[in-house]
Each structure stands twice: as C-alpha cells, then as structure tokens.
Amino acid sequence: MTDEQNPLEALEARLQARKTEYDAINVPDAAASRAVQAGIRQASRKRKTRLRWLTSSISAAALILLFTGCIRVSPAFASFVEQLPGMEGVVSLIRQDKGLMMAIDQSLLQKVGITDEHHGGSVTVEGIITDESRMVIFYKMKGMKDIVKNDYDIDLLDGKGKHLPVAFSYASPKPASDSDDQVYENFVDVIFTDKAPPPDVLTVVFKSRDKANPGVWKVTMPVDKNLTKGMKRVIPVNETLVVDGQRIQVKQATMYPTRLVLDVQMDPNNNKKIFGLSDLQLVDEQGRAWRTDTTIGEDTRSIYFESMYFSKPKKLTLQGSGFSGLDKKELDFSLDLKTREITGGPSGLQMLDSKVEGKDLIVDFSVPDSMEDSFVLAFSKVKDSTGKTYQTPGASWSPGYGKDQDHTTVSVTIEHGAQLQGELQMKIATYPSKVTSSFSLEIPVNP
Numbered sequence: 384m385t386d387e388q389n390p391l392e393a394l395e396a397r398l399q400a401r402k403t404e405y406d407a408i409n410v411p412d413a414a415a416s417r418a419v420q421a422g423i424r425q426a427s428r429k430r431k432t433r434l435r436w437l438t439s440s441i442s443a444a445a446l447i448l449l450f451t452g453c454i455r456v457s458p459a460f461a462s463f464v465e466q467l468p469g470m471e472g473v474v475s476l477i478r479q480d481k482g483l484m485m486a487i488d489q490s491l492l493q494k495v496g497i498t499d500e501h502h503g504g505s506v507t508v509e510g511i512i513t514d515e516s517r518m519v520i521f522y523k524m525k526g527m528k529d530i531v532k533n534d535y536d537i538d539l540l541d542g543k544g545k546h547l548p549v550a551f552s553y554a555s556p557k558p559a560s561d562s563d564d565q566v567y568e569n570f571v572d573v574i575f576t577d578k579a580p581p582p583d584v585l586t587v588v589f590k591s592r593d594k595a596n597p598g599v600w601k602v603t604m605p606v607d608k609n610l611t612k613g614m615k616r617v618i619p620v621n622e623t624l625v626v627d628g629q630r631i632q633v634k635q636a637t638m639y640p641t642r643l644v645l646d647v648q649m650d651p652n653n654n655k656k657i658f659g660l661s662d663l664q665l666v667d668e669q670g671r672a673w674r675t676d677t678t679i680g681e682d683t684r685s686i687y688f689e690s691m692y693f694s695k696p697k698k699l700t701l702q703g704s705g706f707s708g709l710d711k712k713e714l715d716f717s718l719d720l721k722t723r724e725i726t727g728g729p730s731g732l733q734m735l736d737s738k739v740e741g742k743d744l745i746v747d748f749s750v751p752d753s754m755e756d757s758f759v760l761a762f763s764k765v766k767d768s769t770g771k772t773y774q775t776p777g778a779s780w781s782p783g784y785g786k787d788q789d790h791t792t793v794s795v796t797i798e799h800g801a802q803l804q805g806e807l808q809m810k811i812a813t814y815p816s817k818v819t820s821s822f823s824l825e826i827p828v829n830p
Contacts, residue, residue, distance in 0.1 A: 476557075477570065481673070482690025483519065486512060486640040489693055493607045499600040504528070506589050506600040513581050514611040516687075517641040518573040520587060524556050525566045528596055535589050537571060542584030550574040550679060574679065574687070581606055614640050614692065620826060626660075626706055627820040629653045633701070636826055642690045643673070645701070649682040655708040658758045658813045660686075662704040665826070667696035699826040705819040707758045709811065718807045720746075729814060732760075735792065744800035748793045752815040760793045763812035768805050774798045791815070 477483055486492075491512055498507040504526040511520050524530060534555055539547045551574065556567035575581055586603040616638040624631040630650035637644045643665070649657055665673040665688055677687040691699070709729060716728030723734040731751035738745050750760055759780060765773040780793040797803065 476554075477519070480689055481671075481694075482643070482688075482692065483512070483641050485693040486514075486690065489640070491610050491640055493610060495602075495604050497602050497604050499602050501600070502598055504598065504600070506587075506602060508587055508602045508604060511585075511604070511606070512641060513606055513608060514639045514641050515580060515615055516575055516637070516639040516644055518575065518581060518585075518606075519641070520571040520573070521568070522570065522587070522589075522602075523559065523566060523568045524589070527565065527567070527591070529593060530556055530565075530567050532593075534592050536592060538588040538590070539571075539573065540586040540588060541582040542586075544586070547573075547582065547585075548579045549576075574677070576679075576685075581608055583608075611640050616692070618826060618828065620824075622824055624822055624824055626703075626822050627655075627818045629655055629657060629706070629708070631657070631660075633824060633826075636699075638692050639690060640692045643688040643692075645686040645688065647684055647686060649684075651682065654711060655818075656711050656714055657706050657708040660703045660706050661817060661819075662702075664688075664702055665691070666700045666702055667691060667694070668698040669696075696828055699828050701824045701826055702822070704821050705817060707813070707815070707817050709814045709816050714811045716809055716811075718746075718809055720804060720807065728809075728811070729816065739801045740796075742799050742801050744797045744803050746795050746797060748795065749790045750793060750815060751790050752817075757815040757817060758813035760795070760814055761812045762795065762809050764808075764810035765797055765800075766808040767803055773800050773803075 491514075492510050493512065494510050495508045496510075498505050500506075504524070507523045507525070509521045509523060511518055513519075524535075537551075537553050539549065539551060541547055551571055553571045554569055556569045559566040559568045571587065583606055584603065585606050586601055589600040591598045618636040618638065620633045620635050622633050624633060630653060632648040632650065634646045634648060637646070659678060663675050663686065665675075667673070671691075671694075673689040673691055675686055675688045679685050679687075713727070713729045716732075717726045718724075718734060719726075720734075720737060723736075725732055725734060729750075733749040735747040735749050737747065748760060759778050761778055762775045765775055767773070775795055775797055778793055778795045780791050782791055
C-alpha cells in the first residue's frame with residue numbers, strides 16, 4: 384500500500400459510515416416528493432427574472448440512492464475533497480453530474496473561504512465553479528438554530544446590490560460529514576444566459592425563515608472568470624426533428640466546462656403544444672449517456688445537459704422516446720366553480736371539489752393519467768368573469784381517486800382566490816399527456 388492510497392481509503396471509510404447514517408433517514412413519501420417536483424417544473428417555465436427551485440425532498444431521496452451499493456472514490460471526487468476539505472458530503476450530491484466532476488478535476492474550482500458570522504451563527508462560502516453558462520456555489524452553515532425545522536431562503540446579488548436576473552436552485556442544508564457541532568452544507572446551482580452573464584462580484588444572501596429568530600447572513604466575493612475564459616465551443620446544428628408530426632428545429636449546441644446547452648425552436652405551425660421531450664439524452668461513440676435535468680423557455684427553449692467538454696467526444700447523438708404535449712385547441716377551457724362543469728380542455732379532465740384555505744382557493748381536479756415521470760397539471764393563466772387574473776404558484780397530487788387508480792387527483796392553489804365564484808377562464812401550462820415516438824439526431828461534433 385502506498386502513502387498516496389491511504390487518504391483515499393480513509394475517505395472511503397468515512398463515506399461508508401455516512402452511508403449507514405443516510406440509510407436511517409426517513410425519506411419523504413412519494414406524494415410529497417411529487418409535489419416538490421411539480422413546483423420545480425412549474426417554476427422553470429415561468430417567465431420571471433429570478434427563479435428558485437426548492438428540492439429538499441428530492442435531494443434527500445437522491446442522496447440516499449447515491450450511497451447504495453459499494454462506494455469508490457473517483458479522481459475527481461478526491462480532487463474536490465483535496466481542494467475543499469471536509470465537504471465530501473456535498474460532493475456526494477453532485478457526483479452523478481459527470482461533466483461538473485470533470486471540471487472540478489481540471490482545477491477549475493475557485494476557493495473562496497469567506498465567512499459572515501454573528502448572533503452565534505456563521506455562513507461560509509467555501510468555493511465556486513463558474514463558466515459563462517453556470518455557477519455552482521458550495522457553502523457551510525455553523526451554529527444556526529433549528530436549521531432542519533426552519534430552513535433558509537437564498538438571494539443572489541451583483542456588485543451593486545441588485546438581484547441577479549438568473550434562475551437558480553438550492554436544497555435544504557444537510558449535516559456535514561464527521562461533524563458533531565451543528566455544521567450543515569450544500570450548494571446553489573445557477574443558470575446564466577447571454578443576457579445575464581456571471582457578475583464580477585457576487586453576494587450570496589441567506590435569510591432565516593424562523594420568525595422567532597430572524598437573521599440575515601451575507602457573503603460577498605470576487606468571481607474569477609479567468610479560470611474558464613475562452614472555454615466555450617459553439618456547434619452549429621440547424622437540423623429539423625419531426626416527432627409524431629411536430630417539427631422541432633435544433634439550432635445549435637454550446638459546450639461549456641460545466642454543461643452543454645442545446646437551443647431548439649418549436650415550429651409555430653405545430654398543432655400540439657410540446658411541454659417537454661421524453662427520455663432525452665446525448666449518447667457518445669462509446670455509448671455513454673449524458674443526461675438532461677433542466678429546460679428554460681417556451682417555444683424557443685434551451686435544454687441543459689451534463690457537459691462532455693473534457694471527454695472530447697468524437698460523436699454525439701440526440702435520442703428521445705417522444706414528448707409530453709397537448710393539442711393547442713385543448714389548452715384553454717372554462718370552469719364553472721358552482722356546477723364543476725368544464726367546457727373545452729382535454730377530454731377526461733374533471734373538477735372534483737374546491738375549498739378555501741385562508742386567502743386562497745384550492746381546486747381539486749382529476750386527470751386520467753399518471754404523474755409519474757411526467758408533467759403535472761399546471762396553469763399559466765386564470766381569469767375571473769371581470770377579467771382579473773390570478774396566480775397558481777403550485778400544485779400537489781396523489782395517485783387515484785377513491786378506488787380508481789387509473790386517475791390522478793391534482794390540487795391547484797389559486798392565490799387570493801378565496802372569494803372566487805362563478806366561471807373561470809383557465810389556460811393549461813403543462814399536462815401529463817405523453818406521445819410515444821422515438822427519435823434520434825446526430826450532432827456534428829466535428830463539422
């Protein structure tokens with residue numbers, strides 16, 4: 384055994400101990416997890432300047448899955464822990480992202496180590512990795528009260544203190560490895576666009592949700608964009624996919640160290656609204672699949688994949704099994720709250736019930752489809768008889784209705800709709816309707 388092997392074997396031993404801890408965690412039930420996913424899918428399609436996706440239930444479940452089976456330490460894993468000692472718990476959350484781990488192994492991680500400490504609690508941004516498309520921020524919390532119970536909101540500001548016009552996701556902080564002194568850790572995942580590039584100076588704001596013990600922690604740091612300067616490769620595609628009669632123009636792929644961005648355009652003459660492409664992946668010449676987890680946009684959209692920037696593939700093939708979509712004529716319908724009658728919309732959609740919760744109205748629908756691995760019923764527009772519009776910030780669902788397991792019950796919250804009566808005009812944003820039609824398209828990596 385060499386001296387170089389000792390640290391890795393010690394790290395594996397610590398991770399194996401962590402696995403035992405995670406095995407004892409009570410994972411949220413499937414219904415709760417699906418409700419969180421509904422919020423994610425809905426938020427990712429709202430045209431707002433700043434989005435945040437809360438994925439605590441999903442992350443907890445994913446974390447446990449990561450620790451099933453034999454644990455081995457990859458070179459990229461070891462590289463991360465060497466650069467940010469003590470944060471192996473966080474890297475376990477991202478180790479399935481092959482592209483991000485490769486970027487870390489290329490020493491593109493910027494060490495930060497800046498702390499804001501007061502009232503017995505502290506927040507430390509340990510490091511960030513940034514390119515023109517993405518930033519991942521790794522942080523630790525220490526000495527905070529009731530982190531698991533109260534949780535935190537996060538804001539991102541530029542050097543002038545203005546909110547960054549970006550989308551970003553974050554999960555609840557997780558207990559740090561080998562820690563007995565209330566240390567928690569996690570990361571923030573940020574999406575940049577051409578109109579919102581990385582800032583020169585970044586401030587990360589953590590705000591406690593605990594009303595009894597409110598607190599705000601701010602960490603400001605410079606962003607070293609030189610680490611990935613010039614690391615961008617644009618691959619023109621300009622090919623059209625035809626999937627079940629629907630035309631999708633694949634315009635270009637842009638490869639960055641941390642992700643690949645595929646830009647597509649839905650043909651405005653399509654008779655169906657395409658919510659998303661199913662089982663989408665990029666496959667290289669070795670058969671390695673590069674997954675996608677995020678899509679931004681409507682008819683013109685960007686699809687984000689794991690990056691293969693440092694693996695330098697000789698060939699890439701876009702593959703999918705079909706799409707989730709709905710006939711455009713079925714997107715709009717009217718709903719009579721009193722009689723529960725629906726006029727228009729997709730066949731099989733039914734209103735079951737409604738109830739008032741505080742200032743909001745909760746409307747229960749039944750759809751003749753499963754929400755598993757699909758889009759949830761969500762709405763982009765709700766109007767009353769006077770033309771006033773209402774927001775529908777979230778939905779939750781559970782399989783079946785009564786003894787009928789072939790349907791799904793979806794509960795939609797209409798904000799400030801407690802006084803609503805009569806007829807509503809509603810427009811569907813997403814719906815769990817799938818079309819099976821396999822497709823593939825070669826991406827010209829070496830044109």
